[in-house]
Amino acid sequence: MHELRKDPIVGRWVIIAPDRITRPVNLHEVEPPLNDEFDPFLEGNEEATPPEILAYRNPGTRPNGPGWRVRVVPNKFPALKVEGELLKRGDGMYDKTTGIGAHEVIIECPHRETNLSRLSVDNIREVLWVYRDRLVDLRRDPRLIHGLIFKNKGALAGASLDHSHSQLIVSPIVPITIQEELEGAEAFYRYRGRSIFSDMIQQELATDSRVVLDSPNFLVICPFASRFPFETWILPKQHSSHFENVTRPAIEELGVVLKQTLRKLEFALDDPPYNFVIHTAPFDRQELPHFLWHIELFPRLTRVAGFEWGSGFYINPVPPENAAKFLRETSGE
Amino acid sequence: MHELRKDPIVGRWVIIAPDRITRPVNLHEVEPPLNDEFDPFLEGNEEATPPEILAYRNPGTRPNGPGWRVRVVPNKFPALKVEGELLKRGDGMYDKTTGIGAHEVIIECPHRETNLSRLSVDNIREVLWVYRDRLVDLRRDPRLIHGLIFKNKGALAGASLDHSHSQLIVSPIVPITIQEELEGAEAFYRYRGRSIFSDMIQQELATDSRVVLDSPNFLVICPFASRFPFETWILPKQHSSHFENVTRPAIEELGVVLKQTLRKLEFALDDPPYNFVIHTAPFDRQELPHFLWHIELFPRLTRVAGFEWGSGFYINPVPPENAAKFLRETSGE
Numbered sequence: 001m002h003e004l005r006k007d008p009i010v011g012r013w014v015i016i017a018p019d020r021i022t023r024p025v026n027l028h029e030v031e032p033p034l035n036d037e038f039d040p041f042l043e044g045n046e047e048a049t050p051p052e053i054l055a056y057r058n059p060g061t062r063p064n065g066p067g068w069r070v071r072v073v074p075n076k077f078p079a080l081k082v083e084g085e086l087l088k089r090g091d092g093m094y095d096k097t098t099g100i101g102a103h104e105v106i107i108e109c110p111h112r113e114t115n116l117s118r119l120s121v122d123n124i125r126e127v128l129w130v131y132r133d134r135l136v137d138l139r140r141d142p143r144l145i146h147g148l149i150f151k152n153k154g155a156l157a158g159a160s161l162d163h164s165h166s167q168l169i170v171s172p173i174v175p176i177t178i179q180e181e182l183e184g185a186e187a188f189y190r191y192r193g194r195s196i197f198s199d200m201i202q203q204e205l206a207t208d209s210r211v212v213l214d215s216p217n218f219l220v221i222c223p224f225a226s227r228f229p230f231e232t233w234i235l236p237k238q239h240s241s242h243f244e245n246v247t248r249p250a251i252e253e254l255g256v257v258l259k260q261t262l263r264k265l266e267f268a269l270d271d272p273p274y275n276f277v278i279h280t281a282p283f284d285r286q287e288l289p290h291f292l293w294h295i296e297l298f299p300r301l302t303r304v305a306g307f308e309w310g311s312g313f314y315i316n317p318v319p320p321e322n323a324a325k326f327l328r329e330t331s332g333e
Numbered sequence: 334m335h336e337l338r339k340d341p342i343v344g345r346w347v348i349i350a351p352d353r354i355t356r357p358v359n360l361h362e363v364e365p366p367l368n369d370e371f372d373p374f375l376e377g378n379e380e381a382t383p384p385e386i387l388a389y390r391n392p393g394t395r396p397n398g399p400g401w402r403v404r405v406v407p408n409k410f411p412a413l414k415v416e417g418e419l420l421k422r423g424d425g426m427y428d429k430t431t432g433i434g435a436h437e438v439i440i441e442c443p444h445r446e447t448n449l450s451r452l453s454v455d456n457i458r459e460v461l462w463v464y465r466d467r468l469v470d471l472r473r474d475p476r477l478i479h480g481l482i483f484k485n486k487g488a489l490a491g492a493s494l495d496h497s498h499s500q501l502i503v504s505p506i507v508p509i510t511i512q513e514e515l516e517g518a519e520a521f522y523r524y525r526g527r528s529i530f531s532d533m534i535q536q537e538l539a540t541d542s543r544v545v546l547d548s549p550n551f552l553v554i555c556p557f558a559s560r561f562p563f564e565t566w567i568l569p570k571q572h573s574s575h576f577e578n579v580t581r582p583a584i585e586e587l588g589v590v591l592k593q594t595l596r597k598l599e600f601a602l603d604d605p606p607y608n609f610v611i612h613t614a615p616f617d618r619q620e621l622p623h624f625l626w627h628i629e630l631f632p633r634l635t636r637v638a639g640f641e642w643g644s645g646f647y648i649n650p651v652p653p654e655n656a657a658k659f660l661r662e663t664s665g666e
Contacts, residue, residue, distance in 0.1 A: 007558040009517040009529055010510075014558045015648045018655070079648045092536045093529075094557045148644055169646065177343075177645030184342040196342055196426075203425045224427045225340035225347045277644045311481055311610045312510030313502065315348045315412045319336075322351070 002080060002099025004173055012176040015099060017079045041071075041163035043110035049073040053104060054133060056126050070126045071107040072134060072168075078103035079169060086143040086172055100143055101171040106130055108164040115271070116151070116164050117262035125255035131168070131278070132251070135244035138170045139283040146174045146282045149243070154273025157300045174282050181279060182291055189290035197292035201235055210320050212264065212327040217250055218257045222320035222327070227298075227308075229318035230269060232327070234261060234295040241288040243280040258295070260332030265299055268330045272299040335413060335432025337506055345509040348432060350412045374404075374496035376443035382406040386437060387466060389459050403459045404440040405467060405501075411436035412502060419476040419505055433476055435503040439463055440496065447495045448604070449484070450595035458588035464501070464611070465584070468577035471503045472616040479507045479615045482576070487606025490633045507615050514612060515624055522623035530625035534568055543653050545597065545660040550583055551590045555653035555660070560631075560641075562651035563602060565660070567594060567628040574621040576613040591628070593665030598632055601663045605632040 002017045040048035046064045054072040061067025080101030087098045108127045109119050116124065135147045151166035152158035159165075174182070188196040204210055204221050212232060213220035219235045234257060236250060246254075265274065280293040308314050335350045373381035379397045387405040394400025413434030420431045441460045442452050449457065468480045484499040485491035492498075507515070521529040537543055537554050545565060546553035552568045567590060569583060579587075598607065613626040641647050 005558040007556070008521075008533065010513045011517060012558065012560070012645065012647070014560055015646070016559075016652050017648050017650055018652055091557075092540070093532050094536075148646055150644060171646075175644050175646035180343045180645070184344060188341075199426050200341065203427075207425070223340070224424075225338040225345065226349075227345070227347055311483060311508050312345065312513070313348070313481055313504075313508035314345070315350050317350055319349050319351055 002078075004080075004097040004099055004171070006095040006173075008093055008095070010176070011179070013171075013173045015079045015171075017099065039112050039161070039163050041107045041161060041165060042112055043068070046071075049105075049107075050076060054130065054137075056130065066110070068110055069123065070109070070130045072104050072130060073107065075103040075105050075167065080171055082141075097172055101169065102138055102144070103170075104134060104168045106134075106149075106166045106168065108166065113164050114153075114162045115262070115266065116153070116166075117259055117266055119164070119259075121255045121259055124259050125251055127166070128246075128251050128254055128258075131166075132244050132246055134168055135170075135280075138168075139244065141170075143172055144170045145284045146171055146178065147244075147280065148175060148178075149278040149280075151274075151276045153275070154300070157273035157275050159273075178279055178282075182281070182288075185290040185292075186288075195239060195290050195292060197235065197294070198239065201237060210324045212324050213257060213260060213332070215253055215257050217253050220257060220261050222324040224320065226316055226318075226320040226323070227314040229301050229316060230265060230299045230323045230327070231316075231320070232261060232265065232297040232323075234258065234297070235292060236294065239289070240293060241281040241285070241291040243278050243293040245287070246293075261297065261327075264327045264330045264332040265297065267332075268326055269299050269301065272301060274299045335411075337413075337430040337432055337504070339428040339506075341426055341428070343509070344512070346504075346506045348412045348504075350432065372445050372494070372496050374440045374494060374498060375445055376401065379404075382438075382440075383409060387463065387470075389463065399443070401443055402456065403442070403463045405437050405463060406440065408436040408438050408500065413504055415474075430505055433505055435471055435477070435501065437467060437501045439467075439482075439499045439501065441498055442496075446497050447486075448595070448599065449486070449497050449499075450592055450599055452497070452592075454588045454592055457592050458584055460499070461579075461584050461587055461591075464499075465577050465579055467501055468503075468613075471501075472577065474503075476505055477503045478617045479504055479511065480577075480613065481508060481511075482611040482613075484607075484609045486608070487633070490606035490608050492606075511612055511615075515614070515621075518623040518625075519621075528572060528623050528625060530568065530627070531572065534570060543657045545657050546590060546593060546665070548586055548590050550586050553590060553594050555657040557653060559649055559651075559653040559656070560647040562634050562649060563598060563632045563656045563660070564649075564653070565594060565598065565630040565656075567591065567630070568625060569627065572622075573626060574614040574618070574624040576611050576626040578620070579626075594630065594660075597660045597663045597665040598630065600665075601659055602632050602634065605634060607632045 004013050006013050043066045050073050052071050052073050055068040056070045058067045080099045080103050082102050086100045131149050147170045149168050185196050210221045217237050223233050276297040278295050281288050281291050337346050339346050376399045383406050385404050385406050388401040389403045391400045413432045413436050415435050419433045464482050480503045482501050518529050543554045550570050556566050609630040611628050614621050614624050
C-alpha cells in the first residue's frame with residue numbers, strides 16, 4: 001500500500017509509491033524515451049487504458065469505445081488509490097497516512113496531438129470543464145481535501161507519453177506549496193484586510209512591465225520573483241479561491257487565454273518542455289477571501305541548476321520584465 | 334546589477350542574475366555539454382580562472398601558479414557580487430535588495446578528477462576545511478547572513494565543468510528551505526524543549542531500517558519522508574548549528590564518512606549525477622539549540638516528475654527503507 005509521509009521538520013508531505021523497480025540502477029535512465037510506436041490515448045485504443053471515469057462523448061457512443069472528445073481514466077501507475085481506509089498513524093516522531101486518494105489522467109483529445117495549444121479553443125474549454133467536473137466529483141469524498149491538477153509536457157518535464165494529457169492527484173493532505181501560499185496570503189489578509197492577489201493584480205496592471213496578456217477576466221504575468229526563466233502565471237481578476245467554482249464565462253475566456261499563453265511560450269522558446277500546475281484552495285475550506293486560484297506555468301529550460309530545489313535558492317538568468325516583454329511581443333495567434 | 338527579489342506570498346527570495354543571453358531560444362539546450370577539451374581547473378591552467386581567493390598550497394609555491402591542493406576562485410559568472418552597497422528597497426508591495434554577496438568555486442583537486450569520492454580522504458578533508466575557512470572569512474561581512482555550500486556533480490545535476498568542484502553562495506538573505514527548517518525546528522523546540530534533530534537521530538538509531546552508515550560522530554540515513562529516490566542525509570551526532578564551528582576531529586571523521594557515502598551512492602546507482610547542499614544556520618544567529626547543520630544529498634535519477642517543484646508534492650517510488658538497505662549492503666570501501 002502506498003503511504004503518505006510527513007517531514008517532521010518542515011511539514012512537507014511525500015507520497016512513497018513503490019513501483020516495480022527491482023534494481024536501483026534501473027532508475028538511472030534520466031530521460032524516459034517517449035513511446036513513438038503505440039499510443040494508448042488514441043481514439044480506438046480505449047482498451048489500452050483502465051476503464052474511463054468520465055468522457056465527453058458524441059451522442060450515441062458508448063463508454064470505453066470511440067466517439068469521445070476528452071476522456072478521463074485512472075493512472076495505470078497511480079501514486080494514490082481510492083480504495084481503502086484513511087488511517088492516520090504515528091511512528092515515533094513521524095506522521096504517516098495510508099495513500100488514499102485519486103490519480104487520474106485527462107486525455108485532452110482523441111487524435112494524436114502533442115501540444116494542448118494546438119487544440120481548438122472549444123476543445124481546450126472542454127478540458128477545463130473536465131478539470132472542474134472531476135474536482136466537483138472528488139470533493140464529495142470527505143477523506144480527500146485537496147486536488148492538484150497539473151500537466152507535464154515533454155519527456156524533460158516528466159511526461160512518459162507524448163499524446164497531450166494532464167493529470168489530477170486528489171489527496172488527503174495539502175501540498176506544501178499550496179499550504180505556504182495559504183499561510184502567506186492569510187497573514188497578509190490579517191494585516192491589511194485585503195487579498196494579496198488583488199494587490200498584486202493592481203500593481204502589475206499599473207506597472208505593466210511584467211504583463212504578458214491582459215484580458216477582461218484574466219491577467220497573465222511573469223511574476224516579480226520568478227524562480228525560472230519565463231515562469232508565467234495566469235490570474236483570474238474575479239476573486240475566487242476554488243478553481244472548481246469557476247463560472248462559465250470565465251472558462252470561455254480562459255480557453256482563449258490559456259491557448260494564447262501556451263502559444264506565446266512555444267513560439268518564444270521553440271516548443272519547450274513545460275509544466276503547469278493549477279493552485280486551488282483545499283476542499284475543506286469554504287470560499288477564502290485571501291486566496292485566489294491561479295495557474296503557474298514553467299517552461300523547462302537549461303541553466304535550471306540542480307541545487308535549487310535542494311536549497312530553495314533560485315537563480316534566474318532572465319529578468320521577468322524581459323521575459324514578459326518578449327512574450328508580449330510574440331504572437332499568440 | 335543583480336538583484337534579490339522576494340516573493341510576497343511565500344517569502345521566497347530569488348536571485349535575478351541576467352547573463353549574456355540575447356535570445357531566449359538560447360536557453361533551450363537542456364543539457365549543457367561538459368567541455369571535454371580544455372580544463373580551466375587543471376593545475377597549470379590557473380590563468381584561466383579569476384585570481385584565487387584562497388588556496389592550500391605546497392611550501393614555496395606562489396598564488397595563481399601550480400603547487401596547490403585545493404583552490405578557491407570567484408565564479409566567472411557570479412550570481413551575487415561582493416562589490417556595492419546593500420540597498421533594501423520596496424517597489425510597491427514587493428521587496429528587493431541589491432545582489433550583494435559572494436559566489437565562489439572550490440576546485441577540489443589539481444588533477445582532472447570528476448568524482449570527489451575518488452579523492453584521498455586527506456584531500457576530501459582539505460576540501461571540508463576550505464568550506465569552513467571561507468564561511469569563517471565571509472561571515473565577518475555584516476551585510477552577509479547566510480552561506481550555502483553545494484555541489485553539482487554531472488551535467489544533469491547542473492555542473493558545467495566535469496573537474497570536481499563545489500560552490501559557495503554567501504548572501505544577505507536566508508534561503509527559504511533553510512528558513513523553513515529553522516522555523517519548524519524552533520517550533521518543535523518551543524513545544525518539547527528538545528532538538529528535533531536529536532529526536533530524529535535517536536529514533537533512526539533505534540529503528541535502524543533507514544540507517545546507511547553509523548560512525549562515532551555521524552549518522553547517515555535515508556530520511557523518513559525522502560522526496561527523491563536515494564535521498565541521503567549526513568547528520569552530526571554532536572549538536573552544532575553552524576557548519577563553520579565544526580571541530581577538527583569531526584572533520585577528520587567526516588572526510589571518511591562523506592567519501593564512503595558517495596562511493597555507496599555511486600556503486601549503487603552507477604555513478605549518478607547528484608547534488609549535495611550543506612544546511613547551516615545563518616551567520617547572524619549564535620549557536621542555536623534547535624538547529625543542526627547537516628548535509629543533504631540527492632542523486633538525480635529518472636522519474637523525478639517535473640511538476641514536483643511546482644507543487645511541492647513529491648512522489649518517491651523508492652521507500653527510504655529499501656534505499657538505505659541497498660546502500661548499507663553496498664560497499665563504500
